[in-house]
Every structure is written in structure tokens, then in C-alpha cells.
Amino acid sequence: MLEMLNYPFMQRAFIAGLMIAVLASLSGSFIVLRRYSLLSETLAHVSLVGVSVGLLFGMSPLWMAVVASLVASWMIEYLRSVHGMYSDSVLAIFLSGSLALAIVIVSLAGSFNASLFSYLFGSILSVSTQDLWVMGIFGSLAMVLLLVFFKELYFIAFDEDVARAGGIRVTMLNFMLVSIIAVIIALSIRVVGTLLIGALMVIPPVAAIRFGMGFYPTTLLSIAIALLSVIIGLSASYLFSLPSGAAIVLCLLCIFIIALVVNRR
């Protein structure tokens, strides 16, 4: 089975997948605790608009996904924090609106359905060396920001008002967090796909929380769950010719069910 690592495309898929696993589960912990889980799903749909535009106009789908996802994340946070709109309502509007827009663009173009399929569900064949460089640079930046502001983001997740009253720059950090999540989602679409990245962000922290530990061990367990799922999922994808995103998410679901059964309350 380890011979799969002799293939360059599998090496790239594993490097990308493990990077995404760490980033998605770490950032996902904060949105789960803030009951903002649908953000990842929404931004994934928005990034599909970027992919469609990229394919339609012959531009890099990855870069267009990053741009679309970033702009949408800022608009969502602006409407939520400045206009005081309910976050679930804002997310629902962006989720359905972006999907509608992506479908219209796909219909107009008509001829890139096969290519789009890999962006929807992920493909281990599609990660190029250039993608790895982009993921490495932006992923490292996102990781540094998450670690530097880790304790502040945790405080905000626990009690936003008290964090603000304590002098923590909540608005700036909220915008930073949604921007990081937007970038991580856009970078993940090669491996996991736009329709499934939300699961990689949400399921690991939700499963880890079931074990009833403090935040730091919960975060580490969440990362471990994501890494394990990516390793098993990519291996299954190679062995059984499955879409990589779907295989990873099924692994996550199995671990989540185990966490539920082990920690019955």
C-alpha cells in the first residue's frame, strides 16, 4: 500500500491534504464554538463561483476562488457585526445566492462539467506543484496568524463582550478569522472539493468536543482526527478510485460516530 507514495501525484495530494487538515480543523474549532459552522459551507459555495468564473474566462480557478471567498467573508462579517443581521440569515442568503450564481455561470459556459466535478468533490490527481506552493505560502501565513492570536480568538469564542471589554480588538480579529477561513477553504478545493470542505472544518472539533476536555487538548485531538481522516481518505481514494473529498468526509463521519458512542451522556 505504501507504494502509492512513490507516485508524485500522491505525494502532492498527501502534502496538500495534511496541510489542509491542520489548518481546517484548527480554524474550524473557533467557528464551531461560536455556533458559526455554516460559515465554512457558505464560503465553500462562494468559492465555487470563483472557480466557475476562472474556468469561464480561462483564469486560475484557485486564485479566483480565493478572491471570491475573501470578498464574501468580509461582506458576511460586515453585515453581521456592523448591521447586526442574524448570522444564520446572512449565511443562508450567501449560500443559496452564490450557488445560484455558480450554476448560471456553469450553464453559460456549458463545456467544463468534467473539470468542475473535480472542484466539487476533490481529486487527488488535480494537485499541481504550483498549487502546493500557493498552499504552502498562504497556509503558512494563515497558520502563523492563527497561532499568534490563538488565545484572543479563544477568548472571543467564549465571551465576545468580555473580551472586547478587556481591550481585545474583537472586530479586527473577527475579520481576520473569516479571512483566514476564506483562504483555507479556497485552498482546499483541489483536495477536498467545495461541497465537502465544510465537513473537514466542522466534524473534527465537534467530535473532539465530545471527549469533554479543555480547549487546548480538544484542539490537538481535533487536529489529530482531521489528519487521520485525510490519511485514510486519500489512501482509500487511491486504492478504490474514489473522489478524495468524499472518502475523507466518510472517514470523518465514522470517527464522529465513534466519538458519539464512546462518549454517550
Place this chain on the structure above:
Amino acid sequence: MKFSPSLFDVNALNFEREGNLVLQGATFRILPGEYCAVIGPNGGGKTTLIRLLLGLEKPTSGSIKLFGTPQNRFKDWNRIGYVPQRSALVDNTFPATVREVVAMGRYARRGILGFESYEDKAAIVEAMELMGVSDLSDRLIGNLSGGQRQRVMIARALASNPDVLIVDEPNTGVDVESQHRFYELLRTLNRTKKMSILFITHDIGVIAEDITRVLFVNQTLLVSQNPAQLNRCDEMSRLYGTPAHVVSHNH
């Protein structure tokens, strides 16, 4: 305690929400070492006043100085400890141990990239000991009783070694025994540690002997220098605008 002419210096403060006047012309000062009660009917603007002091709401007009510095230039937020309303109502599944919650009180002092120093660790331990939650250190906050959670939240506020503690109706969902201990704690902090206290409460009777001043908030603000006066039914009825009965009980 650092020298300060006044902790809060509020002048002609007005606040409107969606065109409705919530607070009008509030003017007062809180001096170091004071124990002030903030009372008034529900919806009268007590919590709004506190949120304005903490910068969580922006006033429509008027000015606020904190420790002599205009609020928009004030940086030392760790000098103010805040225990919000319903702070004991924590999500049961939130992954946070008691120590992690108390440690949050030091985050603003630590700054970006600041690791937990010896001083931070000592302040966290001291705050937990003072509140009697040291033995709960590794327990999840969601697994504690209402009274225990309340003590943890106050420990978090105290961990930053504040000069003033702002407490907003903290006894929701808390048993009588815990309330009793809570009032004693506030008295101790004020008398022995010389900590200033701003306490929003409906239960004015039990702290009447401790407080130095009362801020009565019902859209406008009245400052009473004589808290004992508020034990009189006619005075309370006048302030609340409805017949009021003062019930005395020992705590």
C-alpha cells in the same frame, strides 16, 4: 492602587437606540475605593450605562473619561474587571476548564505573542484561591453549578488585578448560599483590597450597609449620597414611579 483623580468621569451622557432615548444626561464620577450600587427598573438603562462605560456601546453624545483619559484613547482595559449579566449561564459543552477561563483574565495584559509568565501564573492561582475554585481547576466550566460558575467568572475578572470591578446582576440562576458568599466577597474586596466596585443589583437591601453611593437609573440618572434613604418605601416608590415595598433580610 495607581493614583487616579476619578475612575469614571461621565458628563452629559446621552444614548439612543433606533431613535428611542435609553439614557439622558447622565453625569457622575466614581472615585477610587467607592462601592456604588446601580439600581433601577428593568429596561431603565442600567446595563446600557455599564456597556457605555466599557466601550461596548457608543454614546450618542456626552463624554466618558476612564482613569482621567478620554475613553477613545484609553488603553488600560485590564484595570477594569467585568462580570456580565447571566455570566453563569455558560454553554454546557464548551471545552474550557476552570483554569483556562480564569487565565482569560490575563490575556489583555499578556499582549500578542505573550506567553504565560510567572506573574500571570501567580495571579491566576491567587484569583482562584480567593474565589475558592482552586480544587475545580481542571473541571470543565459546563459541569459546574451556577454558584461555582459565578465564582469562576469573578475569578477571571480578578485575575487581571483590576482597580475597579463592575458586576452586572450576577445572581441569575445562583442559589441563596452562593449569593450570600458573593456579597461578603464584594465587601471584602472593597474594604481590605480597597477595590472600587460598581454593582448593578435589584437587591439593594442586602448591601445597603456596604455601599457608599447609589446611582439610580431610569432613563435619567440620580445619584444618592445617602444609601440608607433607599430603604424607605416612599423614596423607592418615588424613584421607580410605582408603589414599592422594601423587604429587609439578613444575609
